Amino acid sequence: MTNSQVDRRVHFDQGDRCWRGQFIAMAGPCEILCETDDPDEARSLAKVAAQEAWRIEDKFSRYVDTNTIHRINHAGGAPVTVDAETAQLIDFAQTIYEMSEGRFDITSGVLGQVWCFDGSDNLPSSEHVAEVLAKVGWHRATWKAPVLQLPPGMQIDFGGIGKEYAVDCAASLLRERTDHSCLVNFGGDLAVTAAPRNFEHWVVGIEAIGAGRGIPSKLLQLRVGALATSGDARRFLQKNGIRYSHILDPQSGWPVADAPHAVTVAADTCTQAGMLSTLAMLQGREAEAYLGMQEVQYWCSR
Amino acid sequence: MMMSKVKPLFVASLVVWLGCGCSSMGVEPWERDILAKDEMQLSGDPIEAATDDHIYFSKEASSGGRGFGGGGCGCN
Amino acid sequence: MSNSDKHKVTATLAAATCSLLGSSLPDPVHAQEDSTWDFNTALLYYGEDNDRVQDLSVSVLAKRTLVDDRLLTLGITLDGLTGASPNGALPQSFAQTFTQPSGKRIYSIDASQLPIDDTFKDTRLALTANWQQPLGRLYQFNVGASASREYDYTHLGINGKIARDFNKRNTTLSAGVAIAHDSIEPVGGAPEGLSPMLNVGDLSNRNKSDTKDIFDVVVGVSQVISRDLIVQLNYSYSDSSGYLSDPYKLLSVVDGVSGDAIPRPQLPGIEGPSHIFLYEQRPEDRVKHSLYAQAKHYRNGKVLDASYRYMTDDWEIDSHTIDLRYRWPIRGTHYIEPHLRFYSQSAAEFYNLSLVDGDPLPDYVSADYRLGDFDAITAGLKYGWQTGGGKDMSVRLELYRQSGKVAASQLIGNQVNQDNYPDLNAIILQIGYQFGK
Numbered sequence: 148m149t150n151s152q153v154d155r156r157v158h159f160d161q162g163d164r165c166w167r168g169q170f171i172a173m174a175g176p177c178e179i180l181c182e183t184d185d186p187d188e189a190r191s192l193a194k195v196a197a198q199e200a201w202r203i204e205d206k207f208s209r210y211v212d213t214n215t216i217h218r219i220n221h222a223g224g225a226p227v228t229v230d231a232e233t234a235q236l237i238d239f240a241q242t243i244y245e246m247s248e249g250r251f252d253i254t255s256g257v258l259g260q261v262w263c264f265d266g267s268d269n270l271p272s273s274e275h276v277a278e279v280l281a282k283v284g285w286h287r288a289t290w291k292a293p294v295l296q297l298p299p300g301m302q303i304d305f306g307g308i309g310k311e312y313a314v315d316c317a318a319s320l321l322r323e324r325t326d327h328s329c330l331v332n333f334g335g336d337l338a339v340t341a342a343p344r345n346f347e348h349w350v351v352g353i354e355a356i357g358a359g360r361g362i363p364s365k366l367l368q369l370r371v372g373a374l375a376t377s378g379d380a381r382r383f384l385q386k387n388g389i390r391y392s393h394i395l396d397p398q399s400g401w402p403v404a405d406a407p408h409a410v411t412v413a414a415d416t417c418t419q420a421g422m423l424s425t426l427a428m429l430q431g432r433e434a435e436a437y438l439g440m441q442e443v444q445y446w447c448s449r
Numbered sequence: 450m451m452m453s454k455v456k457p458l459f460v461a462s463l464v465v466w467l468g469c470g471c472s473s474m475g476v477e478p479w480e481r482d483i484l485a486k487d488e489m490q491l492s493g494d495p496i497e498a499a500t501d502d503h504i505y506f507s508k509e510a511s512s513g514g515r516g517f518g519g520g521g522c523g524c525n
Numbered sequence: 526m527s528n529s530d531k532h533k534v535t536a537t538l539a540a541a542t543c544s545l546l547g548s549s550l551p552d553p554v555h556a557q558e559d560s561t562w563d564f565n566t567a568l569l570y571y572g573e574d575n576d577r578v579q580d581l582s583v584s585v586l587a588k589r590t591l592v593d594d595r596l597l598t599l600g601i602t603l604d605g606l607t608g609a610s611p612n613g614a615l616p617q618s619f620a621q622t623f624t625q626p627s628g629k630r631i632y633s634i635d636a637s638q639l640p641i642d643d644t645f646k647d648t649r650l651a652l653t654a655n656w657q658q659p660l661g662r663l664y665q666f667n668v669g670a671s672a673s674r675e676y677d678y679t680h681l682g683i684n685g686k687i688a689r690d691f692n693k694r695n696t697t698l699s700a701g702v703a704i705a706h707d708s709i710e711p712v713g714g715a716p717e718g719l720s721p722m723l724n725v726g727d728l729s730n731r732n733k734s735d736t737k738d739i740f741d742v743v744v745g746v747s748q749v750i751s752r753d754l755i756v757q758l759n760y761s762y763s764d765s766s767g768y769l770s771d772p773y774k775l776l777s778v779v780d781g782v783s784g785d786a787i788p789r790p791q792l793p794g795i796e797g798p799s800h801i802f803l804y805e806q807r808p809e810d811r812v813k814h815s816l817y818a819q820a821k822h823y824r825n826g827k828v829l830d831a832s833y834r835y836m837t838d839d840w841e842i843d844s845h846t847i848d849l850r851y852r853w854p855i856r857g858t859h860y861i862e863p864h865l866r867f868y869s870q871s872a873a874e875f876y877n878l879s880l881v882d883g884d885p886l887p888d889y890v891s892a893d894y895r896l897g898d899f900d901a902i903t904a905g906l907k908y909g910w911q912t913g914g915g916k917d918m919s920v921r922l923e924l925y926r927q928s929g930k931v932a933a934s935q936l937i938g939n940q941v942n943q944d945n946y947p948d949l950n951a952i953i954l955q956i957g958y959q960f961g962k
Contacts, residue, residue, distance in 0.1 A: 372554025
């Protein structure tokens with residue numbers, strides 16, 4: 148299966164003092180805004196960004212059966228040699244794994260087989276969770292760049308880093324090609340390549356949870372830098388009056404208690420912003436305290 | 450008379466509304482992009498709505514509907 | 526969670542990201558929250574033809590968003606009204622004279638002219654305040670107050686509403702209550718219903734002031750049908766009690782055969798009405814029920830807003846309102862929005878064009894055209910855009926036309942020769958400006 152069935156066109160229109168290219172990537176709406184008067188320049192920049200997004204999507208998507216991730220996840224215990232980019236991502240994931248004391252773990256994707264967050268009260272049994280938990284844990288993997296060996300049944304998934312990484316890669320490419328200010332927005336995770344010249348800042352809206360009922364969204368003035376949002380989008384289970392959010396603790400296999408519904412963080416790069424918002428969610432009740440400790444700008448909805 | 454039919458009609462439509470599997474109608478929270486747009490709000494432009502309500506309250510015998518019924522002035 | 530988790534991870538994260546992205550990190554982030562005051566202002570002109578009512582008003586609505594999705598809204602409207610309103614008497618084939626509401630002097634109306642009272646120059650100030658906040662995750666409540674003052678009318682009201690979400694916020698149920706207490710101090714005093722219009726200087730049939738209490742309940746449900754369609758259904762109940770009559774409105778007393786107004790004996794040296802006019806009398810209570818349905822649909826950037834309202838009350842007035850708006854974006858942030866509204870109402874049970882001399886007086890009667898049988902249509906166009914600074918501006922022009930329907934059976938004798946229920950034609954022009962976002 149490939150992603151060729153998905154619409155891979157870039158649609159252009161002109162905004163207020165900028166040009167905008169829109170396309171679908173990473174299962175969501177993406178847009179590139181360029182502060183330029185030249186529509187041809189905007190078109191070529193948007194195409195460059197879109198192609199980078201699709202390249203990364205195809206390379207790391209779980210649904211493409213010819214890519215690196217597929218080879219890794221179906222190696223049946225055999226060692227797999229990976230390319231430089233994949234190696235860098237695995238290095239990064241390992242650093243974060245150690246930094247978060249195991250809370251961020253790219254092998255935790257298999258827990259999705261057990262948990263289905265559909266608002267019902269179908270909690271899995273502890274035996275079932277324990278069974279799958281045996282296949283989670285970066286410490287069980289053997290990684291010595293560029294060779295990765297996963298025990299049989301284990302899988303890795305870059306879902307927690309992929310989109311933010313793609314934003315930063317696209318932003319880098321645009322920075323090489325122009326010094327006009329561009330805003331790269333992949334479904335709400337975004338970065339600005341350079342400070343705009345003709346206006347003070349880009350204006351980015353964060354939707355308040357009550358959006359649609361007369362509550363204006365929060366608006367941020369973003370001059371340069373990145374924003375990333377982690378949200379549960381109301382996916383949860385509920386039983387006996389306790390709500391289990393969809394953020395799973397890879398060490399227990401169970402949901403993190405009292406995670407906020409959405410966290411938005413501002414940082415220099417989208418990767419940093421994304422990691423901080425994810426790590427904050429994993430702190431559950433302590434999300435705001437954790438972010439406060441990091442001295443970063445953040446916005447939390449509970 | 451019409452009046453006595455209104456209440457049961459409303460209660461009936463409300464019951465049908467909630468009971469007809471509206472739990473399956475709707476969208477996921479991440480699909481609310483269009484619904485969050487200003488122009489898709491049910492309340493519309495607040496000043497325009499209030500102005501129209503006031504004009505029609507003073508020129509006609511009906512008022513309100515979307516919210517409370519206009520009024521609050523000596524014009525009717 | 527252990528204490529060591531709380532140490533700063535930003536340095537480690539920065540270094541790791543640097544390695545990942547393989548280049549030096551870009552400039553430090555520069556982000557800040559935008560201003561949270563939002564101002565909505567409008568200038569409105571309303572003008573009727575034939576020297577009738579004209580109104581100029583200025584409105585400002587200020588919204589302040591506070592932490593945790595709490596919202597404060599404050600509104601102020603100032604409007605100035607001039608021009609004449611029909612006083613309820615019928616045009617005749619001869620001139621007529623009326624005493625002004627103040628009782629100080631008379632005014633004359635030519636033959637075949639609709640009797641209108643042009644002594645209204647009024648300024649009104651209205652204030653509203655509303656506080657909205659979430660209650661827990663699924664509830665939202667609103668509480669508000671309203672007040673207005675014009676020289677003969679004071680209004681004070683409070684309202685509250687609670688709403689709850691269901692089905693992943695696709696369904697919202699809401700219920701609201703409003704109560705108001707209004708006081709009316711008509712110029713010259715409120716006349717006794719069904720008493721005659723008296724000579725200049727004679728205010729013997731007037732009461733200084735009177736009051737009106739209103740109780741409103743609205744319950745509603747809104748439902749998201751799909752990504753681009755949302756609908757709403759509301760039921761409203763309204764109960765007004767107290768002084769519901771219009772103190773400035775009256776009826777002509779006419780001859781049962783000719784339909785002409787009955788002349789009134791004039792005393793030498795004393796000015797007064799030329800014919801017999803009786804002040805109207807409406808019931809002291811009115812209960813209204815409304816059912817309102819609305820849908821908003823989005824397609825390729827265009828939004829269609831369609832609504833229908835049915836109203837019925839215990840004065841036997843029934844009305845239907847259909848309102849259609851279509852917002853059509855054109856280049857950039859510019860859009861046009863055509864608007865059509867159809868309205869139809871049936872007369873109040875006690876509505877009558879005139880009173881026949883010699884017939885027993887009814888308990889309640891009014892010739893106020895606004896309680897009669899009529900259709901109205903509004904056609905308008907709004908043009909909106911965003912200025913260079915990101916502010917929203919709009920201009921709308923609407924034409925409103927009301928056409929009364931007077932049954933031939935209601936006309937007596939010579940009344941058929943007159944335009945007893947002239948059409949109302951009005952222009953609405955509004956300029957809006959939104960800033961602060």
